[in-house]
Amino acid sequence: MKRLLWVPVVLIVMALAAWWWQSHRSNTASAAAEDPAIAAMLKDSSTIAKGRYLATAGDCTSCHTAQSGQLYAGGRLLPTPFGNIPASNITPDPDTGLGHWRFDDFWRALHTGVGRDGELLYPAFSYTSFTKITREDAIAIFAYLKSLPSIHEETKPLGLRFPYNVRAGLAAWRALYFKPGVYQADPAHPESWNRGAYLVEGLGHCNECHAPRGAWGGVEKGAQLSGGRIPGMDWYAPDLSTQAHGGLQGWSKQDVVDLLKTGQSSKGVAFGPMADVVANSTQYLSDEDLQAIADYLQSLPARPEPIAEKTSFDSKPLVDQGNSIYVQRCASCHGNDGQGVPGVYPPLDGNSSVLEPTGINATRAVLLGGFAPVTSGNPRPYSMPPYAQQLSDAEVAAVVTFIRRSWSNHAPAVQERDVIKYRHTPMD
Template structure:
């Protein structure tokens, strides 16, 4: 029976790949793409101003986060991006001739960034966020390429692809692309201000925020749904909250300054960055200009209101659970976060109205209680206060109780969590 199922999957992948490739080829013209990627007269990749601009843009795009393995040389690849289908090692993007971008032309780079097509015409896996990077302008792509070409080359061969069958069959990506990928550079909205358009360009393109802050389906794609509406990050067990500041949005009640503060320092009056977002702030957003941070905040403020969430009700009476959680909170948490859950501004984040407490799944609160909360060290907040882990001192039932309490206390109205959930996330690695 297993071989029949596997044979069917192979045929399905090949069939979808053939159809997807035909549609893909009909949709776009390769010649036009290559022409767009050619250097124009007078363009000089060694221009210091172009390289400096490219360095800033690569920082905004947080390229080093994926293209640097822990303890490794920056941009030399080797970091394994976890996905539900297996791990995908990031490639070396230093200008090494044998293992990096040394022999790449700008046309090759543009094709990868804009169309998700490798140097030899192969489909790139969407763990590389070309679904967002396609919006990057040619001029910005050229600056980034000039910067990467200016780096010292590092010889580091690629790791083996860790995808499971049938996801390791690249031809199947043609069908995926047909379903989920829309190629095209960002087009400004003339009805909006230049600041709004700059923020939209950064969030939708280089910042690739929607890659985490939206729910994905079983194929790892993003079906038609509101952008930045929140979702669980695949294979990482963190929940990236909804980013709307309007009614029922994840950042409801946040001011423009709150958003800027979080992105610049890792902490604001409304909450702190932790988990994957702490790394984003540390490597990327703290280095953005004040004008770009303000533009991002302006764009996020324009996101629409969200529907009122439906809080799941439990058939189990959780009164005793929540009461026990209240007792734990008073003993372990209130000294920092306050009896009212409002924390201490600039020191301890509030739990009342905190988007990471109220998020639908309860994952973030569970993991922070277990593993601790560690805001990033930034120039604007060089000595942040951290929350100690309670994995050793609290049992699963205790963690479920205190998390359920804070999700229902004060102005919070989220569903309680179960002891089995805590056990699951206790086993999940930090990164």
Template sequence: MKWLLRGFLALLVLAIITVAWWLFARHHAALPPARTTAVKLQDPALIARGEYLATVGDCAACHTAQGGEPYAGGRALPTPFGDVPAPNLTPDDATGLGQWSFDAFWRALHEGVGRDGHALYPAFPYTSYTQVSREDAFALFAYLKSLPPVRNRTATPSLRFPYDLRASLTTWRTLYFRPGQFVPDPKQSAAWNRGAYLAQGLGHCNECHVSRDNLGGLPRNETLTGGQIPAQNWYAPDLSTHAHGGLEGWSTDDIVALLRTGQSRKGTAFGPMADVVMQSTQHLREDDLRAIATYLQSLPPRSAPVGGGSQVDATASLDRGGKLYAQQCASCHGKDGQGVAGVYPPLAGNTSVTEPTGINAIRVVLLGGFAPTTAAHPRPYSMPPFAQQLSDGDVAAVVSYIRHAWSNDAAPVMERDVATYRNTPAE
């Protein structure tokens, strides 16, 4: 009987200890996970960090309709396959992120899968965002959850068949998408790794600065080699600063100046890049801008371009273009194409002039050149449009001239090219 009594007492003591531990743990342990997450999401420091990261990603540019509430969606993103509306990112329960958990948000960002389990269209650049760390994603989520909720239901994508079938994304994802977070390179500096993380992840630079194939896929082995932006008719230049790169000869200060102010001694941001500078990069910290520049300067040299000024008919197009340049352009950009520092951008050695297609120069001549408004340049000089003054032949001649003059040696543009881009929207 004694052993039974001892066993009972031992079990009783164990039960008392277990209950006491449970009561103590319940009283002193952290809040339940859902409640803990809700509390953490309200941390002002975390929200501020998330706001900065949203600025790095230029999220508002796509998720804010013209004249609409910030991040409330409604803007249609043009693609070669049709328009994809950007969704509402405010915490509205019915039409935004109000009912989203962080795990669902993380899955969308990292895996490109929506809250309903359906694959997302890659107009949302999860092909880049997959590299964002979970910690940064949580901060971004906290910021979006802190926004005023706006009721704004997302429209249905207007895509052509068969691209309107989400099942087709299975094949696309198999070909072009590999989820995976950014892994720092131990052989590189902290600045390089920070710059690579920002450019490859939230900055999603490769989404514009590389050529896509006919299915809208990004080549796996090309990084920032330049490419025409789908459906927007602008060319995002190669970003290498070495031989034959689009930024050949650019220094760290040149890159930082362009990203912060929209202008540098090497050129000025126009077109879509002007919007990126205005809404995103001008607000980045100095150390992050320099980190991005450090990363860009590590990009390798490029192959020499095939064909150049030798294709130009010097007896006709260049002579005509030179006369037009003297009449219409030289008073601002100078006879030597050097421009005026901080006022009119140089044309000699300018990436926007010499990029492979000639699209950028054609569009700036036709539509005008409007540098971004930044804190450093609140009232930048702009170039007026010449679409009403110059014929297609005139524009082709003057653009071909500036692409060949001075140190430039880019291929000429054709009159038919000008006719094509004269009739395309400005976006």
């Protein structure tokens, strides 16, 4: 009933936002020629090469390339709790891509989240982070995209439900959650730290996954990089603090670099959506940039101590059952002590994916298997087989609960009802 009472309020707010947007909207598209100075830069080979590196660092391909599709031709549907949003074609095709775009159009989209025709862009395109990209870097990225082969690929229809498909309503959302502004270096920190902050907060848009979101899909204030469920995907992106009570507590700089470079470190393995990030993006970053990212993450503050779980649920029967399953199915690789085999099988004791608050990642790894990315530094990674056909929902809950409560692990139990829900969630 309370939810129904909110509907008229929401519609009124959206109507006011639509009126404001229409009254302030101007058609920004222009047939004018590109600025001559920028036009020259867009054809410069060194600028294009730089743009290729930056587009890779920004992991543009993961969203703008459909599975088995052509590079940057769009077509991938990005899931959100409000419906699917199709990624656009960003090749130079004049009809379906960026062929008629000038740099100013591209800059406006990155920096302010406004499209070429003046339309407000949905934040599935992460302009809330990309606004921090410098103009010089944006020119390089645009030069690279303009150098790509032109591919004619129509954008798929928007799949948002009402009222989220009313684009003008984004004006209200932006007022709450979006503040444009290029990254400003902090003079109190060294160059490497600032480079890492720029990559993490801006180009790498890490906060788009690694932060909690409210009911309207906006990142909660003051929760930067503190971990959160990835909208529409049912994976949990962990807290990135390496300090006390952080999701990466105890990780060294080298652990961070190793994971981003090879997909594997002494602390764990990248799988799920992060495996795609490593495969398509971070493995290609320079050692200097990887070190800069590690420097920045190491500076994130300690987190509050988690509140002790209060529940009448007795997890001991689950743990006992899970112990038996673990011995039969898991111990041969991960060890009776949960330490795994260095460089081969990841440890489960103290593993951030095991300990994240929801239990989603460990549950889905048992159901779907764990597949580390293929990288130049780890070209033949070991994978974990799926157990969805071998184990019942109750058995999966038992073994995951055992893992989350054994050795030094003290995470909340996972119940059968949770497994039922995650079993039927798409892989991505």
